[in-house]
Amino acid sequence: MxxxxxxxxxxxxxxxxxxxxxxxxxxxxxxxxxxxxxxxxxxxxxxxxxxxxxxxxxxxxxxxxxxxxxxxxxxxxxxxxxxxxxxxxxxxxxxxxxxxxxxxxxxxxxxxxxxxxxxxxxxxxxxxxxxxAHDQDFYALKNVPHGHVQQVLFPSPSTNTSRRAFVYTPPGYEKDKKTKYPVLYLQHGWGEDETAWSNQGRANLIMDNMIAEGKIKPFIIVMTYGMTNDVKPGGIRNFKIEPFQTVLINELIPYVDANFRTIVNKDSRAMAGLSMGGMETKTITLNNPDVFSYYGLLSGGIYASADIKDKSKVKLIFLSCGSKERPDGVRKAAEELKNAGFNAVSYVSEGTAHEFQTWRRSLYQLAPLLFKK
Amino acid sequence: MxxxxxxxxxxxxxxxxxxxxxxxxxxxxxxxxxxxxxxxxxxxxxxxxxxxxxxxxxxxxxxxxxxxxxxxxxxxxxxxxxxxxxxxxxxxxxxxxxxxxxxxxxxxxxxxxxxxxxxxxxxxxxxxxxxxAHDQDFYALKNVPHGHVQQVLFPSPSTNTSRRAFVYTPPGYEKDKKTKYPVLYLQHGWGEDETAWSNQGRANLIMDNMIAEGKIKPFIIVMTYGMTNDVKPGGIRNFKIEPFQTVLINELIPYVDANFRTIVNKDSRAMAGLSMGGMETKTITLNNPDVFSYYGLLSGGIYASADIKDKSKVKLIFLSCGSKERPDGVRKAAEELKNAGFNAVSYVSEGTAHEFQTWRRSLYQLAPLLFKK
Known part of the structure; x- marks a missing residue:
């Protein structure tokens, strides 16, 4: 079964x-x-x-x-x-x-x-x-309290439709009606959609297990479609961030804050993404320094210290990839950020490539670092 | 889009x-x-x-x-x-x-x-x-407030695993933290699973639209796997209801009542199912007269008045099928129940067979009749 x-x-x-x-x-x-x-x-x-x-x-x-x-x-x-x-x-x-x-x-x-x-x-x-995998225990289905994954259809005037998101709420969210939670906005990669992180990514099970072991303070995860596939595969250079940024910042975040028990401020909001979702994360966090405090790029590029105007607004920069990708780039970028005074962390997934095992492990490394300050 | x-x-x-x-x-x-x-x-x-x-x-x-x-x-x-x-x-x-x-x-x-x-x-x-379909408006995605569909992993000691259910909560469920709701337990048919009613059945959109039009009082829908496929196709006569009945009555209902804002009594609980899910509904409602007050069989057999020991415990019996099935059986059974003093309703979906259009329409007919008394 x-x-x-x-x-x-x-x-x-x-x-x-x-x-x-x-x-x-x-x-x-x-x-x-x-x-x-x-x-x-x-x-x-x-x-x-x-x-x-x-x-x-x-x-x-x-x-x-x-x-x-x-x-x-x-x-x-x-x-x-x-x-x-x-x-x-x-x-x-x-x-x-x-x-x-x-x-x-x-x-x-x-x-x-x-x-x-x-x-x-x-x-x-x-x-x-x-x-x-040798470390599959961290994303296994175990006999622990489980959070729920909700399919949400949120109004999107800018795209003239109802758009879908999945929202992970931690175990006990429904029972305890008072606690408010920070939120991680978590993006898939090119070719994928909002189903990826809770299906092949097992984000919900990773969270359930870490919460059960007391490794993290519970938070909400919101996953929606990054519109990354709406360009032809060959034309990815023509991808424009603005339509998705509008959906995320002006439509989805207000919906989530109105419909879930979230802590509504930038220090309780993180954004991370894998691959092209990392590129989206980079652009959107830099464009919106007062919306997110925690940034994560999972096989999705790097930040340079020069990219960021106001250092005080960034609580964490997390950069990761698989050892079969370009781990040196990620390590060096984190080093450069640390030298410039940022709280930067790099993680390299051993023996994996540009695939979901890298990103499951990255989420497992990232989650305990979020919402600490 | x-x-x-x-x-x-x-x-x-x-x-x-x-x-x-x-x-x-x-x-x-x-x-x-x-x-x-x-x-x-x-x-x-x-x-x-x-x-x-x-x-x-x-x-x-x-x-x-x-x-x-x-x-x-x-x-x-x-x-x-x-x-x-x-x-x-x-x-x-x-x-x-x-x-x-x-x-x-x-x-x-x-x-x-x-x-x-x-x-x-x-x-x-x-x-x-x-x-x-000529009547597709009732299950269309419209610009109305949308409920959420939650994936729930609930503990099941009797089957020694975490089992999955999907829970539809009506629009505004999260915002209004006080209202409590009745619950419909809604079963799929043989060969299907707990994804059927919200995917091909569009149960969530049917509910959203009816609530937006004020046609029904909001309620929660719970959909889980009826274990109907765990017998070989040829051996369906050997299907035993007990394992699923234990999961539903002893495990899922207590989980839902503990984790959602439900009204915890039999008059606020309904069970319905399509095809083999109707047969499950019939057996389980008859075995548990103090758990459910509203019964629905969608292309899933009939009740005879002789089946029911205590008439006062049943608030509604809903029987339906497609016109290309055996509509006379459903109509006659409802007539017999009415003559015996039951609140029985039959519905025949015009021009459809043993398929989901029959059951979408059946849910649309059933929903306004639930939790009236």
Whole structure:
């Protein structure tokens, strides 16, 4: 039953994610188990203790079946036809720990693996697979009090529609009717949407677990669509921040402050984002120094001290990425900020690339640093 | 942008849903528009003003592509290969109004249409298409105050896990911190899960619109997984109600009453369900006469007056189905109940079968009748 509850992306265009270590491979150990993201009752895809993934697709009359997951740049994993008409294949090497998007090419068309759940990334609902990680405990579904994730439809006059956001409220939010909470506005990346952080990101479970362990003071998280996909993939340089900034600052924040028990001031407001959501965070926090006090860029660029006019308004700058991205850039930027007198923290996720395991870990590192001052 | 927000089953095994009228067909009018459930930026599937559906699947090297939607029992709609390598096809006749599940057979394998969003039905995430209905206004996304839909993970000692429910709270629930509300426990059908009523069912939008028009007094809706799929499709007769009844009565209701501002008594509690969820509703309400006062079966069987020991405990019995199901059974049962002194109401959805349009309309009819006494 557990799978049903752990339903819990990217500059993919820009990130040639190197999922596989390129070393000599050992013999494959035949201890494959269903991925925890499989649809109910589905055996495949599977993962073994070496982090190899194995796929099985039923398409008896197909000429060619290929899974996009595998050695980067080499077209993924080609499946072979078995005697019973199914197509099977195993990655050539171990996958990075954590969540990966993928899709299946069948006779030249792009489809999803019917065995697994779908996650919004690359401007489409993609198949997802979960490679067990050595540190997966921090985002596991445990027997602890759980917060709620609310789907909110908020009025947006500037875009002439009702827009969707998801709001994480911590455990006990409904019972204790007086406590007010700080708020983190948390953005997804290009190709993703407002579902990403609580589905593949497991932001709610990360929070529940940290709160249960007393590692953080509870806060609210608000996740909405950053409008990052509304430009053609090739035209991302033409992305304009203003429409989203208007939605966030003039429409969503007032809605949240009116409808949830928030502490309404800049020192109780943080903004963070991954990848293109980090670029949005940077621009919007710099444009609105009186709205947010805590800034986080997760594989989403850096701040330089020269970017920030009034140092006293910034309580924290958090910069992170995976060790397979450009960790030196993040470390150096944090160093430069610290030397300039900022409370800056860098974090590098070991052994991960421009993928969600980096961002789950980043949230886990960021959360205890928020709303401290 | 609207499509992004209107993301808004079945005894499919038992219901040979007759989606197409079997009359002489007129010429096809070429005014096809993308279905409102398409993924962002996707043109196909499309629907025209005659309610014909047209599909387009890219799979240039495939030998055969077929969509499950179409004339029941004849294998759906066969697509033909166009010169550009895409597969296209149009249903042979008009579809019933409302939401339909479907899937795509490609060279013998069952996949989803990459053009459209997925909805959980038939124990898998299926493709969905929306055929505009003459009465679609009542479940449209409008510029009215919107309630929230909360994902809740509640402790379930009896199943040794955290179980998921979705809770609809009416507009203003968060602002007005004192009002307490009655609660409707609303069940999905076989093959579906707790996502069905707020995704394909649009229960939240139906409520928002009725509340905005003053047609109903606001109430809370709780939707959880009825464990109906945990039996093999062929073994549905072996389904035992006890495990789900324990979860609902001993675990979920106490959680909801502790964590939401509910009115904690039987006269402020209703249970309704569609299809197999109706059968669950019948058994559980009869087993627990002091828990619920309002009963609703939506294409999910009937009550006979002899079933109910203490008439005074039942405030309403609502029975409904589509006109393409067995409307006489529902009408006669309501008549029999009325003659026996019950407050019984029947409703027949015109021109619909064992599908979600019947149940959207049923909820729209049921809601104003609840919590009146």
């Amino acid at each position: 557990k799978n049903r509850f752990i339903k819990i992306a990217l500059f993919t265009a820009l990130a040639g994610s190197a999922c596989l270590a390129q070393t000599q491979q050992p013999a494959i150990i035949e201890d494959f188990k269903p991925s925890t993201l499989n649809q109910p009752g589905q055996e495949y895809p599977m993962v073994n203790s070496q982090r190899y993934a194995r796929f099985k697709i039923v398409a008896p009359a197909a000429d060619s079946v290929r899974v996009s997951l595998g050695l980067g740049g080499r077209g993924g994993t080609k499946l072979s036809k078995a005697e019973d008409g199914t197509w099977m294949g195993t990655t050539e090497g171990p996958m990075d720990e954590g969540f990966h998007y993928y899709n299946v090419r069948i006779d030249g068309g792009k489809f999803n693996d019917p065995g697994t759940l779908n996650y919004y990334g690359s401007v489409r609902w993609e198949s997802g697979i979960e490679i067990p | 609207k499509n992004r927000f209107i993301k808004i089953a079945l005894f499919t095994a038992l219901a040979g849903s007759a989606c197409l009228a079997q009359t002489q067909q007129p010429a096809i009018i070429e005014d096809f528009k993308p279905s409102t459930l398409n993924q962002p930026g996707q043109e196909y599937p499309m629907v025209n003003s005659q309610r014909y559906a047209r599909f387009k699947i890219v799979a240039p090297a495939a030998d055969s592509v077929r969509v499950s939607l179409g004339l029941g029992g004849r294998g759906g709609t066969k697509l033909s290969k166009a010169e550009d390598g895409t597969w296209m096809g149009t249903t042979e006749g008009p579809m019933d109004e409302g939401f339909h599940y479907y899937n795509v057979r490609i060279d013998g394998g069952k996949f989803n249409d990459p053009g459209t969003l997925n909805y959980y039905g038939s124990v898998r995430w299926e493709s969905g298409i929306e055929i505009p």
